[in-house]
Amino acid sequence: AQDVQEITFINCGDELTAGYAEYFAEWEAENPGFKVAPEVVGWGQCQDKVTTLAAAGTPVALAYVGSRTLKQFAMNDLIVPVPMTDEEKAEYYNYVPDTVTFDGTQWGVPVAFSTKALYWNKDLFEEAGLDPETPPKTWEEKIAFAKQITENTDAAGYGLVAKTFDNTMHQFLHWVYTNNGSVIDAEGNITLNSPQVLAALEALKEITPYSEEGPTAYEQNEVRAIWLDGGVAMIEASPGAAILAEEAGMNWGVADLPLGPDAQGPGTLLITDALAVFKGSGVEEQAISLAKYITSGERQWAAEMAQGLTPLRPLEPQTSELVAEKPYWQPFLDGIEFGGPEPLFTDYIGLQNVMIEMVQSVVTGQAEPQEALERAAGELEQYK
Amino acid sequence: MSQLSLKHLEKSFNEARIIKGIDLEVAEGEFVVFVGPSGCGKSTLLRMIAGLEDVTAGEIEIGGRVVNELPPVQRGIAMVFQSYALYPHMTVYENIAFPLRVEKLPQAEVDQRVQAAAKVLQLESRLQHRPGQLSGGQRQRVAIGRAIVRQPKIFLFDEPLSNLDAALRSEMRIELMELHKRLGSTMIYVTHDQIEAMTMADKIVVLNAGEISQVGSPLELYHKPDNLFVAGFIGSPKMNFISGKVRSADGTTAVIDVGSLGTLSLPRSSTEIAGRDVTIGIRPEHLALGSGEFTLEVTPRIVEELGIHTVTYSDLPAGENFLGLFEGGPEITEGTPISVGFNRAQVHLFDHRGQAVY
Amino acid sequence: MSQLSLKHLEKSFNEARIIKGIDLEVAEGEFVVFVGPSGCGKSTLLRMIAGLEDVTAGEIEIGGRVVNELPPVQRGIAMVFQSYALYPHMTVYENIAFPLRVEKLPQAEVDQRVQAAAKVLQLESRLQHRPGQLSGGQRQRVAIGRAIVRQPKIFLFDEPLSNLDAALRSEMRIELMELHKRLGSTMIYVTHDQIEAMTMADKIVVLNAGEISQVGSPLELYHKPDNLFVAGFIGSPKMNFISGKVRSADGTTAVIDVGSLGTLSLPRSSTEIAGRDVTIGIRPEHLALGSGEFTLEVTPRIVEELGIHTVTYSDLPAGENFLGLFEGGPEITEGTPISVGFNRAQVHLFDHRGQAVY
Amino acid sequence: MTSTRNATLFAIALLAPAVLYILTIVAYPLVDTIILSFTNASLRPDHDFIGWANYERIFGAGNFTEVIIRTFVWTFFSVSMKMVIGMFGAVLLNAAIPGQAVFRILTMPPWIVPMAIGIFMWGWMYNGQFGMISGLLQNFGIISKPWPILAYGDSAFWATIVTDVWIGVPMVTIYFLAAMQSIPRDLHEAAWADGAGRFYRFRRITLPLMVPAIITMSLLSLIATFNSFDIIWILTQGGPSGQTTTMIIDTYKTAIGSRKYGEGAARAVVISLFVTAFCIVYFRAVRRLSQGEAK
């Protein structure tokens, strides 16, 4: 019999990503002697499973991972670099390649992209005496609107996320990236303790009283549910919320994230997932080939649309068509320009813990913003 | 008025009728002993009086009040269980003190009462042991101790002395009797020990298969058993039974043909028995070596010398067992015929249904 | 040669010495009865012979072989536990059949043997019950059944009849004795029942606090107890003890001052006792109403009429209890003085250490 | 029994399968773990021995004592509540009243349902906006605004305990029930005849006789609770502000989440030592207590 080599592939999710089955077949046809063996693992356990397999010395060839983990894998010599040509980089939106870049090279192929925008509930705006068609454009307005809504309606003004979950850091990074702040620079210096971030923390503190009761109990999906139920007027969320809002029959709008005083333009947090190629599977070459194949322009676009994800590439004419057909997509693309990536740290969990702790201490009033910021900045040093 | 009265008391376990309609009156301060063969329902009856078993039918009255539905403590009883029911996790001291603790008596009083009970029961040196470290007899004494520290109106004892040796047992017997005198409580006492039954009881209740066979004072039962069952059950060794047929019964004398042993004429007023099968009974201790009003010759198969007396086992021509009990240690050897006599007045007569005929 | 021999056998639980050096020889086919006060170590000794308790010191030999380390079944014994130890999840039938199942006997044989045992033990109608549904006596009989279906070389019985009524008990006694005769097995039997001890034993071993007080045939123990303990333990009611002082002992006659009762002269060869404190003993049944070689007047405090005989309880001037046992039911009333006599030959004498002096 | 040597051989034969099984499947990885605790093993395939460095780091970490104390408090309350509620349940389910067969079965679901699902359901309950607790309290007018239980350190701390108790209670209840059933009936009858009421009998008879069962269950609960991870992780991830962070959560966050296997192993070893010490102390205390009761 002919020797057919398997390329094991872990696909996070509850089913194989739409279209992949065909792409695999096509790719296999082009690469005789290799066969793709996909395994679907639920989101909750996917990352752990991939990591455990790698740590145990039986890595999969190719797997979905959060781009934030690439640095850790790379530093531990578990994955191989997947350099991009400048052409390839250019195809992507601004900053997307950065999410998988560290030490000057790329360590994964971006496969999913997520950006956030501000949703508001027009009915609540109206009820509070605000113009339902005018979302806040600046932090100042956001806080003022939130205050007005809280005081004039049964609902709270703003959906604040502060639970001990990764999304709390993400949401805080919205503030950071809409005020031209950052956490770490390209040289690896911690830049957290800056006036821009301090302003973000202070704004957060200010808006807390106009947020739902007990923000430390809620993560993004829960806050979104409250928003859908009319419990809060404004939230920051991904495009998925739009579909839910439609289903719920709400009167809603979506806009760019409001900007801080130092903002240079619309910003957001850019989160990507990537396909990582693990070392030692013996089919690294083919895995890279496969990864690039299934994430090439059109195929990637199709997958994104099927899943309701932000496109990785400003593909035309598809992008224009998308915005024309579903105008709510616009703010999600706007923010990319001045957005920032998830900071790449060797110990991502460490980073996350520090940031969450910082946010919670401010939200619960246990610490003043400046003090919390200094402590966090100090602690971050050890996780670089 | 009687303190305890049982009226048509019945008990069934599932389908099995164990207690079949018992009527009994017990006066205050009386010492009543229940005897009967193993499995006849003594423990069951006691447990019903105690309130541990539901009553299937009938009534239990204590002090004139129907107590069928009352819990034990409200009936004013204390019970010694046949199975002892000691608390394995408590010391002997705490086992005995238990009822007093329930009553929340002050420690000084508890201590005094427990020590007193322990003294009576010769358990002083065991007070700090657990039941698991005690011998059978010691356990039984602890169970008694637990009952006597309380001073209830009615004591229920289920074979409380069965695991004691003769010496201790007779001491305990005296102790219990003195306790009875001192407290004046009513006592209901199950035993299978003849001596206990005969010496302690004011009234013996003979149970047979869930029914009362006879109630009476010990000597009444001994001298005038109502029926074959009681006659056989009371007295040890057992009464000798010989079957016979009544030749004639004229209202003053009954002439009975006792097979190869000849004829016996007894003063009986009954005429109904004329011509019927009867059983005559003679207690082994009523036989005398030599001759009496009636004399017969038997050959002892077994001779048991007990020191205090000697028991012989022989077979009558018709095959019946025939025992004799003679004082001291007379010269009797197995296989050598002896003559034994007995007197008319000591012969019991039972009709074909087993009822005594006097 | 003896079949079972115990050599300097000792047993301690933790620090407590329970068995303190027992030497005993049991011949094949002998019926040995252990008696002794509650807690003296009878069960413990039996369990050591069975192989259930480790031996602290000394040796157990069966058939000339030291078996200290052998498991019970290799010792060829069967045992009836004082606590029955029935298997609660098995029917009576299966409980009795258990040893046969172990031996993997064919069902027909099992059935035949179990039925036979059930018949003897009057358990036929209970074969399908569980132990939990049985009365105390029924449980005990099942335990016996389990021992007798096997036919071991040595039977060990721990108070097997203590829960039975007199009638069944004497039947069972006879059954066990016949079993003994039929099988010729050695039997070691713990009891606290005088009658059982006296009638069944070839040899009685009297234990006291972990030591052997005396070994002998029943009548030996009755008539010639070695010491005060045995004298008091064997015989029921208990022997009367009266303390006295030896006036003179010339090697043929001892003259004893028995306080207010006067002086007693007994034929005794010992001279050592001269001038010492002694105890004299007289069995209640050796007293006769009226006069004898010695006569004394006592006032019965309690009169117990048992039918077969009458027991009186009186106090001697020095405070000792003094019992009398008289045949039948003589005319004695409480509080009325009576004269009782006894003969020189029936008087026991014990020196200051409690040893008998003959 | 005699022939101790035989008995020992037999005991060894009986134990052999268990010992062999555990040796291969657990002990071997366990030893591996202990060795690992002296290395800097991480995701990287190779690792070096670094002596006690991992242990030094653990004890050097600033909040370690705080976490230990919190863990003990959490464990203590959780285990005691399990015992108390389990006993309460067992007593109720032991009563001779109709319907018990059904009630006993209805006790089981928290135990049967996959743990994560049970915790999600509690997450729903604790939700301030949509959950049953806050909702019912609002419906009955006891509170006026939503009460997000997991938002505040104190209530989150207790909420995680309650959930842990909930998951543990069925097993404890059923085990206690079985133990209660094996207490001879005549002991109760004797005490009852002496006038002891239900409560008194429970205290003086049932409870002392159940001491072995209580020890067993509390020991097993202790171990399970000490290592209880999913509940806190799913409900609060140790928050807010670390106020539900127990040793195992701390370990997970700082070591396993970060894939520092060496340090993780060291933490596992430390936790096990703590549990062991705790178990021994506990065991002694309970035994002394139970002996005291009997005196």
Add this chain to the structure above:
Amino acid sequence: MIDRYKWYEVAGLYAGIAVFLFFVLAPFIEGFLVSLKPLSQLFSTPYSFIPKNGSFDAYITMWTSVPALGLHIFNSFFISTVVTLIVVAIVVPAAYAFARFSFSGSGLLLGMFLAVNMFSGAVLLIPLFRLMRTLGLLNTYWAMIVPGAAFLIPSSIWLLRTYMMRIPRELDEAAWVDGASRFYTLRRVILPLAMPGIVVVAIMTFIGAYAQQFIFALTFNSKTEFMPLPIGLFAFFGKQEVIWNELMAASFVGILPVLIVIVFLQRYLVAGLTAGAIKQ
């Protein structure tokens, strides 16, 4: 008689049971309500205990959302059954040894067994994974059965030992005197008497294997056709959305088989232990 209750006692008992069961079942009530609500209306205020427009749709759609759900339930059942058989077979003799023979080192050994329980599976995962690979068990049912049983054995031994210690020693002794071998005694005397305890342990094991052992299945097995229920349920977690109603519905359906098993075993749980065994 002793079991007789006054009316207010009965009322109190039922009230107590109601409170107790409410505590135990409240989250299920919540979960059940969730399973009845359409996804879009899951989150709505004000809180209403009775769902407004509930339906059982989730109970139907879940079979199409996660087509292998039935298979997962079967797998869980199968794995748990095998685990239970293994555990009982190993634990019964071991517990008996610990309960009855006090050989030197028995305490230590017991302690060591318990110590095993103190290492939660998570830290042992990597070494275990290597072991499973060496034994060639990855991606088979055995990958879940073998470690699953291992971590359930120690506590089961402890539980059963406690139970067996309550069986009167005299019963062993009687059998021993009657010539029964120790094994025969174990089989004919101890085993039947320990049945309630064994059933408890078996149920515990079964449940432990059925519902709780998530991590081994996840790590040591990649084949969907072998995946047990807990993993299967996680299929209802999307990246963004959790299909709560179907998840809850599937959870309820998933625990049914165990409930049915327990219905059958429940009478053993209440079997009296030593009624009538001995006098004391």
